Amino acid sequence: MNAPAAASASNRRMLKKLLVVALGMFGFGFAMVPFYNKLCEVAGLRELWQPGEANAAAVNTQVDLTRKVTIEFDSNVRMLPWTFKPMASSVEVHPGELTQMMYEVKNTLNEPVTGQAVPSYGPRQAALYFNKLQCFCFTQQTLAAGEVRQMPVVFVVDPALPKDIGTITLSYTFFRVDGADRKAAKG
Amino acid sequence: MSAVIDTHGHGHTDHDGHEHHPSGLMRWVTTTNHKDIGTMYLWFSFTMLLIGGVLALTIRAELFEPGLQIVNPEFFNQLTTMHGLIMVFGAIMPAFVGFANWQIPLMIGAPDMAFARMNNWSFWLLPVAALLLISSFFVPGGAPAAGWTIYAPLSLQMGPGMDLGIFALHIMGASSIMGSINIITTILNMRAPGMTLMKMPMFVWTWLITAYLLIAVMPVLAGAITMTLTDRHFGTSFFNAAGGGDPVMFQHIFWFFGHPEVYIMILPAFGIISQVIPAFARKPLFGYASMVYATSSIAILSFIVWAHHMFTVGLPTAGLLFFMYATMLIAVPTGVKVFNWLATMWQGSMTFETPMLFAVGFIFVFTMGGFTGLMLAIMPVDVQMQDTYYVVAHFHYVLVAGSLFAIFAGTYFWIPKWTGIMYDETLGKWHFWLSLVFFNVTFFPMHFLGLAGMPRRIPDYASQFTEFNQIASVGAFGFGLTQLLFLYIVLKCSVLRKGEKAPARPWEGADTLEWTHLPSPAPYHSFHEQPEVK
Numbered sequence A: 001m002n003a004p005a006a007a008s009a010s011n012r013r014m015l016k017k018l019l020v021v022a023l024g025m026f027g028f029g030f031a032m033v034p035f036y037n038k039l040c041e042v043a044g045l046r047e048l049w050q051p052g053e054a055n056a057a058a059v060n061t062q063v064d065l066t067r068k069v070t071i072e073f074d075s076n077v078r079m080l081p082w083t084f085k086p087m088a089s090s091v092e093v094h095p096g097e098l099t100q101m102m103y104e105v106k107n108t109l110n111e112p113v114t115g116q117a118v119p120s121y122g123p124r125q126a127a128l129y130f131n132k133l134q135c136f137c138f139t140q141q142t143l144a145a146g147e148v149r150q151m152p153v154v155f156v157v158d159p160a161l162p163k164d165i166g167t168i169t170l171s172y173t174f175f176r177v178d179g180a181d182r183k184a185a186k187g
Numbered sequence B: 001m002s003a004v005i006d007t008h009g010h011g012h013t014d015h016d017g018h019e020h021h022p023s024g025l026m027r028w029v030t031t032t033n034h035k036d037i038g039t040m041y042l043w044f045s046f047t048m049l050l051i052g053g054v055l056a057l058t059i060r061a062e063l064f065e066p067g068l069q070i071v072n073p074e075f076f077n078q079l080t081t082m083h084g085l086i087m088v089f090g091a092i093m094p095a096f097v098g099f100a101n102w103q104i105p106l107m108i109g110a111p112d113m114a115f116a117r118m119n120n121w122s123f124w125l126l127p128v129a130a131l132l133l134i135s136s137f138f139v140p141g142g143a144p145a146a147g148w149t150i151y152a153p154l155s156l157q158m159g160p161g162m163d164l165g166i167f168a169l170h171i172m173g174a175s176s177i178m179g180s181i182n183i184i185t186t187i188l189n190m191r192a193p194g195m196t197l198m199k200m201p202m203f204v205w206t207w208l209i210t211a212y213l214l215i216a217v218m219p220v221l222a223g224a225i226t227m228t229l230t231d232r233h234f235g236t237s238f239f240n241a242a243g244g245g246d247p248v249m250f251q252h253i254f255w256f257f258g259h260p261e262v263y264i265m266i267l268p269a270f271g272i273i274s275q276v277i278p279a280f281a282r283k284p285l286f287g288y289a290s291m292v293y294a295t296s297s298i299a300i301l302s303f304i305v306w307a308h309h310m311f312t313v314g315l316p317t318a319g320l321l322f323f324m325y326a327t328m329l330i331a332v333p334t335g336v337k338v339f340n341w342l343a344t345m346w347q348g349s350m351t352f353e354t355p356m357l358f359a360v361g362f363i364f365v366f367t368m369g370g371f372t373g374l375m376l377a378i379m380p381v382d383v384q385m386q387d388t389y390y391v392v393a394h395f396h397y398v399l400v401a402g403s404l405f406a407i408f409a410g411t412y413f414w415i416p417k418w419t420g421i422m423y424d425e426t427l428g429k430w431h432f433w434l435s436l437v438f439f440n441v442t443f444f445p446m447h448f449l450g451l452a453g454m455p456r457r458i459p460d461y462a463s464q465f466t467e468f469n470q471i472a473s474v475g476a477f478g479f480g481l482t483q484l485l486f487l488y489i490v491l492k493c494s495v496l497r498k499g500e501k502a503p504a505r506p507w508e509g510a511d512t513l514e515w516t517h518l519p520s521p522a523p524y525h526s527f528h529e530q531p532e533v534k
Helices: A002-043 A124-129 A180-186 B025-030 B034-062 B073-108 B116-138 B160-189 B202-233 B247-264 B267-281 B288-304 B306-310 B317-329 B331-345 B354-377 B379-385 B389-419 B425-451 B463-494 B513-517
Strands: A069-078 A082-086 A090-093 A098-107 A113-122 A130-135 A141-143 A148-157 A167-176
Touching: A002 B160, A002 B202, A002 B247, A069 A082, A069 A098, A082 A167, A090 A098, A098 A141, A113 A124, A113 A130, A124 A130, A141 A148, A148 A167, B025 B034, B034 B073, B034 B116, B034 B389, B034 B463, B073 B116, B073 B160, B073 B202, B073 B267, B073 B389, B073 B513, B116 B160, B160 B202, B202 B247, B202 B267, B202 B288, B247 B267, B247 B288, B247 B306, B247 B389, B267 B288, B267 B331, B267 B354, B267 B389, B288 B317, B288 B331, B306 B317, B317 B331, B317 B354, B317 B379, B331 B354, B354 B379, B354 B389, B354 B425, B389 B425, B389 B463, B389 B513, B425 B463
Parallel strands: A069 A167
Antiparallel strands: A069 A090, A082 A098, A098 A148, A113 A141, A113 A167, A130 A148
């Protein structure tokens, strides 16, 4: 019975080797996880933009880079004890470019005052092409006694703006909202 | 020893001869005999074929007309999923393992498999896994319904049926791995003296390579479904995008297993065909060495083509091109094999008994499936055909007309040796012709459906697809019923034991050890003294 015993020993050696292969392949399945993640990273597969644009900011293709328009900012108050001024008197922008401008307003009285800003444009036809996405003029503003506040206006000039308009003046006038103060004082 | 012939006939291979082993049910539960285990594998796989077939016929009944008639969409998804899982893991793979158990020891002159007890365990895991898998129909939420590929994220969202499916796959995988270890050890360590590797019969060669494939990829599947399981229950995020995982990664891991898996299901079929054709052409196999190298090349290439199942997930162009060309490269060794079979038949004195009919039918229909596979390998074409009925037609041409026809060929070829009784040739020919015709009636129209854009795995379809679907459904029922004829033919040989007694060598061109050295039926214990091979 020597030969069968030797055969059975060599069978068992083979069994062990093959089991190691099977276990190794089980591990290989899990090793595919970091490998796959690394490969995706190297190949840039998880970046959803076009190749090369992955790290660039999103570019607005609507911007008309061939010309610039000067936007002048004007500010007025009417029967309101506030000071009100833009942070810059003018900026140059490309039509289609998203722009933000801050205005600063201060209540000089010792009581809360509510005001409403009303915009107007010069030349007047520019109003058709001046799109405000966010503006302090959309709502009434209530300032506490002596409060100073910076408020944004975010706008885009439509690229369809006629070529002969090179300058747009955006003018705001703050009006006092009567009655709102009394409500605010009570409330 | 090898001349002991079973003459008292209660049950096939039922040989209570010179050893005490339990009889009745316990004989089958406790058996370590490779012939018993092979028989059980084959019956198990035939049972699963019928179960999977009933699921398929329910699908075809639903698809007979547009609209929803018989099943609701949720259940339809369970049907397609379970049909795939049962046919792949329950029917085709165990059938080939059954052939391996019966034939490898006989063909290499070994007394039994290397690890006889492990062999018993490998088999008995399968009915347990099958019960788990099928019982998933009866849990809340029903059976797995994410497709047989159980892609994340669907597989992460399903009910407990998916857990049962995963456990069943784990168990079947363990069974396959143990079976493969057994097969490799048997082939490498227990060949008859003088039988060098390059003298082994082709069937043994193909199974050796298949067993290596199984050991290499079944654990990868086990890994993938373990990750699915921990994602479902233990808070990991391998595939869960919400936790930083990536569902596409599941597809990569799955198909790293899945593509070798489809060759696991076809290489033993190549082996059977390579035994049958020389026997009936009465010529040695043409280009034996090139057959071995072609089979090995197919196996090696199968590891680097998996992403052709995923051409539409957003791979980089370089990856698409690599996987496309690598896939097409597989056509070369496959072409070598088809060429060799044809060259074996060339100027042979051929006769067309049922095994040969199935083998020739295999070459014809499998080659068609191979060509549609080549079309699907073309990435820009695949993008159009991904997940259409064209794919369904393709893989049924290679899995039904490929693997299943080879299983039929092998059964008819060896059943005289297994049972000692010749099968009914007339019925066998009927079985072949009905199978071939109904197979094509079922699946050929699916090419047109797929090209016209009908998606797979959908219970409803646009009305312009009606006619082809009705043809396919009629063919499917014909094909299904034809297999009952096969059941009868096999029962007639094995259980009823009616028919002519088979001589030791019923095929004059068959020259492997089981024909030349053993009587029919092969005795319960064979080759205790190994034959000398020149």
